[in-house]
Amino acid sequence: MSADISLAVSTAIFALRPHPDTGLSALWIPLVRRTRDPFENRWALPGGWVSPDESLSDAAARNLLETTGVEPTYLEQLYAFGAVDRSPDRRVVSIVYWALVRPEQADAATDGDNVRWFLADDLPELAFDHNLIVDYALWRLRTKMEYSRIAHAFLGPTFTLTELREVHEAVLQRPLDPANFRRQVEPTLVATETLVTGGRHRPPRLYRYDESVRLVDNGPLTIATPRSTP
Template sequence: MVGGAVAASLAVSTVIFTLLEHEGAQRLHLPLVRRTREPFDGAEALPGGWIGGDEGLEEAARRTLAETTGLRPSYLEQLYTFGRPDRSPTGRVVSVIYSALVRSPEAARVAEVHNVRWAPVDEVRGLAFDHDEVVAYALWRLRAKVGYAQVAVHLLGETFSLGQLREVHEAVLGRPLDPANFRRRVTASGAVEATDEHLTGGRHRPPRLYRAVVPEGATGPFQTTAGPAA
């Protein structure tokens, strides 16, 4: 009814990115859940679910993420709200999307179960509902912010080599970068600072470790003002 109230169900979904080795290289991955009921029975989707009547949005996102994947990231960031009228065949569903980055050791501790798998982001397609669009939007936001120090901290840890940082940029951007140019650009940007520590365990001269310079009051790695029409 034009101008009248429209009944809608409220849900949450979460996009979690991590770095995992795939075919000899570090690649960006995210967990997908195989649906076991209609609509889209058998299709893969982002982890999520309905919001309980007494739950806050982030509380619901954390609960559904833990229930479906076992992941409990230290932070979640509200990404966007998707509410196109035809996004679900069962009726009007508005989904609040959360996103986060997790380090690979945390991701590795989550054993894959029969209906959950880690998928390389560049191979994700054909997801249920409009989740292909949701993933593409989350990836666009991450790529726009990959130069920010928060991305390195959440994916790598407090310290990292410039080689490890370049692997993050390559995985997020989906293309190789020239090592020498990357080193010059990053060290001149002021986004990282050198420590007195070195990476151990390699066969060659151990590279120096760096730490991210995070400006006071900086927002999370996905924060931006632009967005798609929901």
């Protein structure tokens, strides 16, 4: 790569957390406040430079851990963003990843003055072209939700059909007919012998995904354990 072109990675991380107004599950994304120019004090996607001796996915995982404390179980390469004018001080090509985390992983992430969770569909003006990147990542997530089993990344190893449907509804932002949804997803699931007891209605059965089938068509990528930095 030419010396006057820098290579970076950025990651859009999605988690399902309660909406502050409705209490229903909604997509959230963590952002990092920039502490220097360009775009000082503006929010941006977590990311950083790629070291000469690490792969792109290793760099993405390392930068996530260093900036947000998040260690995602799902990480997939999204797109390369390299418009000539995307950075005002140099030519930067960013390899963008997107990650999905479960609620407990999101709750354990860094949250403070310089790292904060935002509703993914209601973001402020971000640094660089990061609003465009988030829009593209949301489009990719919602498209995959229609034809793949990517919802697995938001759930634990077992779940009820209602929990699975609520994930789809939160991501797609529309209600789904329970009966139709059940018919569509049951062929991809394995019913366990466990029932969820303690409720007032008939105990729902727990399901798991059939692990003999890949989660999605293009992922997840293998994530190496991030190396600590001096």
